[in-house]
Amino acid sequence: MNGPNFCGNLETCCHKSDKILRTVVEAKISGCGLRHINGLSKTLNYDTNLEAQFGEFPWMAIIYSSSTTPLNYIGGGSILAPTIVLTAAHKVISLRADQLTVSAGEWDMKSVKEPYPHLNRNVSQIITHDGYSHATNNIALLVLQFSFSGMPNISPICLPNVHESFDNMRCIVTGWGARTTNTSISQGILKKIILPVLPRVECQNKLSKMGMDPIYFDQSSICAGGEKDVDTCNGDGGSPLVCPIRGHPNRFYQAGILTGGIGCGLEGNPALYTNVAHLMPWINQQLDKLGIPRSLYTL
Secondary structure, eight states, X not given: OOSSXXXXXXXXXXXXXXXXXXXXXXXXXXXXXXXXXXXXXXXXXXXXXXXOOTTSSTTEEEEEETTSSSXXXXXXXXXXXXXXXXXXXXXXXXXXXXXEEEEESXXXXXXXXXXXXXXXXXXXXXXXXXXXXXXXXXXXXXXXXSOOOOBTTBOOOBOOOTTOOOTTOEEEEEESSOSSTTSOSOOSBOEEEEEEBOOHHHHHHHHHHTTOOGGGOSTTEEEEEOBTTBOOOTTOTTOEEXXXXXTEEEEEEEEEEEEEXXXXXXXXXXEEEEETTTTHHHHHHHHHHTTOXXXXXXX
């Protein structure tokens, strides 16, 4: 996306030509949701409006179809625990577990010259909500065959409590999807987009003006975005929308899972996200059955 800078209160704008010097650092990981705002990277040329630093969002995961060679990109996800990844059900519902691979610790999909490697893990189980339709309860948990080992560029996101509200907060969604409707999926470096989470009534009004059926916006959904040229796009489905935890600006909750939208970067057109807080009872129930400690993904 070209044009003016779009920096929220979480960012400092730089020009893409600015060169930032970084040394590789050993980050001490302590708990979930910790963002490495300065990255874990060496010298980089980057656009801070659009591109994440290496290791900045260590919970970010890629979902691949492993039924083809090379692996086929499906969408995004987020790490909740060493063997658990959260994503959108519509991204995986038509596939078997043995057809899926998850990658963590990735940053530039077009390069292997990174300070720490990414890791791939096969999926052993797909868990979707019994009430899933593309319009409601669009959520899936992927259980991995082997855990992601502890690395500075791989760690879990925090999940909110069921009563948490993110209305009017400026939050971040990350993904490897297209930057505009005219560009291809997977631009290489992980992109980051700062978006407002809209209150429910405002969202309903905007979706109605977009001609979207109200069935797509029940309690299991929230919406975010609607600012010109600042948006998710094709290929970003399943990616996490994360919001700073009040009083802890470098620690984040996952507020949403991107499920869809109309167009990319159109003013007044927010995108839809699965409401993670609303579905916390279901998430906790499923992970309790698997013996996953809640301390890994909650505060």
